[in-house]
Amino acid sequence: MENKSLKILLIEDDEDDAFYIKDILNEGLGSPLPNVEHFSSVDKNLKQINPFDYDLALFDYRLGKTNGIELVRNFRHQNCNIPIILMTGQGDQEVAVEAMKAGVTDYLTKGKLSIESVTKSIRYVLGLHKEAELRKQAEEKLKKSHAQLAIAYEELQTSIGKLETAQKQIIISEKLAGIGRLVAGVCHEILNPLNIISGHTQTLLMERVTDKPLKLDLNSIMEEIGRITKIITGLLKFSRKGNIELKSSNIVKELESVLILVEKDMLLEGIEIVRDFESTSARVMVDTDGIRQVFLNLLNNAKHAISNGGTLTISTEIKISGSNLQSIPTEETPSSKLNKTFQIKFIDTGAGIKKDDLEKVFEPFFTTKPEEKGTGLGLSISYSIIERHGGILEIDSKVGVGTTVIINLPIQD
Numbered sequence: 142m143e144n145k146s147l148k149i150l151l152i153e154d155d156e157d158d159a160f161y162i163k164d165i166l167n168e169g170l171g172s173p174l175p176n177v178e179h180f181s182s183v184d185k186n187l188k189q190i191n192p193f194d195y196d197l198a199l200f201d202y203r204l205g206k207t208n209g210i211e212l213v214r215n216f217r218h219q220n221c222n223i224p225i226i227l228m229t230g231q232g233d234q235e236v237a238v239e240a241m242k243a244g245v246t247d248y249l250t251k252g253k254l255s256i257e258s259v260t261k262s263i264r265y266v267l268g269l270h271k272e273a274e275l276r277k278q279a280e281e282k283l284k285k286s287h288a289q290l291a292i293a294y295e296e297l298q299t300s301i302g303k304l305e306t307a308q309k310q311i312i313i314s315e316k317l318a319g320i321g322r323l324v325a326g327v328c329h330e331i332l333n334p335l336n337i338i339s340g341h342t343q344t345l346l347m348e349r350v351t352d353k354p355l356k357l358d359l360n361s362i363m364e365e366i367g368r369i370t371k372i373i374t375g376l377l378k379f380s381r382k383g384n385i386e387l388k389s390s391n392i393v394k395e396l397e398s399v400l401i402l403v404e405k406d407m408l409l410e411g412i413e414i415v416r417d418f419e420s421t422s423a424r425v426m427v428d429t430d431g432i433r434q435v436f437l438n439l440l441n442n443a444k445h446a447i448s449n450g451g452t453l454t455i456s457t458e459i460k461i462s463g464s465n466l467q468s469i470p471t472e473e474t475p476s477s478k479l480n481k482t483f484q485i486k487f488i489d490t491g492a493g494i495k496k497d498d499l500e501k502v503f504e505p506f507f508t509t510k511p512e513e514k515g516t517g518l519g520l521s522i523s524y525s526i527i528e529r530h531g532g533i534l535e536i537d538s539k540v541g542v543g544t545t546v547i548i549n550l551p552i553q554d
């Protein structure tokens with residue numbers, strides 16, 4: 142038996158029986174003596190008793206107006222799960238069954254009460270109670286572990302997602318940086334002879350003004366030189382590092398200034414433009430020429446992608462502390478810088494990009510457009526410009542659904 146004194150509730154209307162049972166309890170349970178509280182009558186509501194005060198209860202079945210089973214039901218109804226022993230008359234089998242159903246832990250036949258039978262029953266019910274308590278604790282622990290495991294699993298999934306995005310971005314950045322170095326070298330090598338060709342061609346044009354067929358050829362050479370120069374200039378923009386002039390600007394105004402240029406054309410082609418602008422007075426440190434070029438590239442791409450009418454939604458908002466933003470802490474874009482960002486989204490309902498192509502769109506010269514419609518430099522230049530601002534440019538797309546381009550630019554307080 143436990144060392145602390147057991148607090149027992151005895152409800153018995155026969156004073157002699159109560160006296161006898163108390164005696165048995167004192168003798169049977171021994172040291173420390175149990176603390177038995179006896180009530181000879183109780184009303185149905187048991188207002189004078191708090192069931193939670195006791196370790197164990199013993200009820201007589203016959204209790205005048207009420208009976209022991211009613212009391213058991215009342216206790217259980219209050220969610221009190223202490224062990225309860227019911228004392229029934231001889232041969233009351235039906236009562237015993239009903240009592241068990243009501244939540245009695247054990248029952249004793251009143252005529253056969255003895256020290257042995259009572260202590261045996263008490264040990265039995267206390268053992269059961271302890272087991273139930275331990276089981277409950279174990280179940281609760283298990284539930285808690287389950288919940289913790291579920292949280293940990295979710296966190297793991299989020300981390301894996303972030304890691305995958307970060308890896309992709311790092312691969313793109315590294316690839317572009319490598320291509321950038323190569324491109325810068327090659328461009329300079331090409332520009333020199335190109336200038337010489339251009340110079341000679343112009344001289345010839347001036348010297349041989351009267352030779353009409355030659356003039357036609359020379360003009361077409363000049364046109365091609367113009368094309369090459371445009372490509373080379375674009376490539377140099379993509380490859381040049383750190384050559385940007387940042388100044389505090391109203392970014393939404395910059396966006397609007399470019400949007401106006403293409404809006405009419407877009408409307409004529411059945412493209413609806415939805416402006417979902419927030420934080421319209423926010424100021425961001427940007428190279429205005431560079432950022433306008435990014436906007437123009439992205440708007441042109443969306444325009445081209447929406448061939449049979451559709452919607453282009455442009456949204457702007459300030460994002461705090463990396464929410465929705467999967468940042469890659471590289472040397473150029475340390476995560477601390479990305480705690481507060483200005484986010485611009487271009488969401489089009491155009492043709493979308495195939496999964497395989499999506500991995501290549503930032504590569505210079507990757508294009509799915511016919512030669513005269515695109516050189517495949519728009520996105521690689523835009524990526525490079527945003528990267529030089531310490532920002533991130535991301536693209537997501539689903540064929541048949543559309544494309545979303547997200548720009549996050551750091552905001553310094």
Ligand SMILES: Nc1ncnc2c1ncn2[C@@H]1O[C@H](COP(=O)(O)OP(=O)(O)OP(=O)(O)O)[C@@H](O)[C@H]1O
Nearest residue numbers: 442443446502508509510515516517518519520544
């Ligand atoms: N909004 C978009 N919807 C569908 N495809 C797109 C979108 N933006 C880009 N792409 C795909 O990515 C490719 C590369 O885009 P990028 O802007 O770099 O080059 P381009 O548009 O082909 O040519 P350029 O921009 O040099 O005129 C496109 O050819 C197109 O296949």
Ligand SMILES: [Mg+2]
Nearest residue numbers: 438442519520
């Ligand atoms: Mg483009």
